[in-house]
Amino acid sequence: EVNNLDECYKVAEELVLYAGKIIEDGIDTKKNVKSKGIDWDLVTEYDRKIENKLIKQLSARFPSHKFIGEETAAKEGRLPQLTDDPTWIIDPIDGTTNFVHRFPQTCISLALWVNKEAEIGIIYNPLMRQFFSARKHCGAFLNGKPIKTSDVRDVSQSLVAMEPWIAKNPEYLTSIYSRMHALIQGTHGIRSLGTAALTLCYVAMGAVEAYHIESIDAWDVAAGKLIIEEAGGVVIDTAGGELDIMTPRVIAACNQQIAQQLVDLFKEADSEIVNKN
Numbered sequence: 001e002v003n004n005l006d007e008c009y010k011v012a013e014e015l016v017l018y019a020g021k022i023i024e025d026g027i028d029t030k031k032n033v034k035s036k037g038i039d040w041d042l043v044t045e046y047d048r049k050i051e052n053k054l055i056k057q058l059s060a061r062f063p064s065h066k067f068i069g070e071e072t073a074a075k076e077g078r079l080p081q082l083t084d085d086p087t088w089i090i091d092p093i094d095g096t097t098n099f100v101h102r103f104p105q106t107c108i109s110l111a112l113w114v115n116k117e118a119e120i121g122i123i124y125n126p127l128m129r130q131f132f133s134a135r136k137h138c139g140a141f142l143n144g145k146p147i148k149t150s151d152v153r154d155v156s157q158s159l160v161a162m163e164p165w166i167a168k169n170p171e172y173l174t175s176i177y178s179r180m181h182a183l184i185q186g187t188h189g190i191r192s193l194g195t196a197a198l199t200l201c202y203v204a205m206g207a208v209e210a211y212h213i214e215s216i217d218a219w220d221v222a223a224g225k226l227i228i229e230e231a232g233g234v235v236i237d238t239a240g241g242e243l244d245i246m247t248p249r250v251i252a253a254c255n256q257q258i259a260q261q262l263v264d265l266f267k268e269a270d271s272e273i274v275n276k277n
């Protein structure tokens with residue numbers, strides 16, 4: 001039980017704005033880029049700096065709270081378990097590859113989960129000055145103004161975001177191409193931003209109807225899930241059930257109808273692969 005959620009939100013907001021300045025300062029500099037084992041999973045000194053800063057400040061203010069952070073998990077080589085305890089879930093720079101290439105879609109994602117439910121979600125792109133926020137049962141906001149998901153209900157009339165790079169992983173190669181083929185045929189088009197957290201916000205603000213991604217982690221979706229839900233949308237598992245936040249396979253959509261149509265579309269696309277083999 002956390003009885004100081006207002007204070008948690010205030011501290012989180014201040015810290016994320018501060019972290020935004022670190023991204024702004026870093027974007028035009030020559031970065032020290034390292035790969036985290038696989039060639040396309042990049043990390044810079046800025047990712048580590050922001051995560052360390054957030055954890056240090058939050059644990060000073062809320063000593064009993066726990067943390068699940070992208071860079072700490074990478075360093076320790078293990079994913080902490082999500083418990084009922086208040087837990088801050090942190091992606092210090094989501095869209096690190098964009099950050100490295102100076103593609104201005106990059107953000108900080110910070111969420112507070114309590115009893116395995118999201119209470120606070122903040123995602124901030126300092127380069128485009130987009131500050132997305134939500135608290136449970138209080139709505140979702142962009143720069144303080146309420147946002148709503150799109151009211152399109154027919155997937156053929158939708159714009160859907162996806163990330164083709166996932167096909168670099170042989171495990172996903174055929175399914176990603178086949179699902180993309182289904183989307184090209186069955187929707188207005190595909191868009192790709194290179195940051196899961198911000199793309200979830202684009203669903204929340206009605207800029208795209210849906211987003212599909214697999215092979216990601218809790219910190220990529222922990223804040224965005226709440227922001228979408230508070231904006232009227234849904235975030236479910238690719239197979240149609242409830243999302244498992246610790247191993248997310250995501251269909252995020254403006255409403256349940258679009259989500260279900262995508263579940264069906266992808267099932268059909270996947271079964272075509274099986275039939276061909």
Ligand code: IPD
Nearest residue numbers: 093094095096097194195196216
């Ligand atoms: C990545 C981005 C990307 C998603 C990857 C993530 P990072 O986050 O969100 O859009 O497709 O799976 O790892 O590594 O830049 O924080």
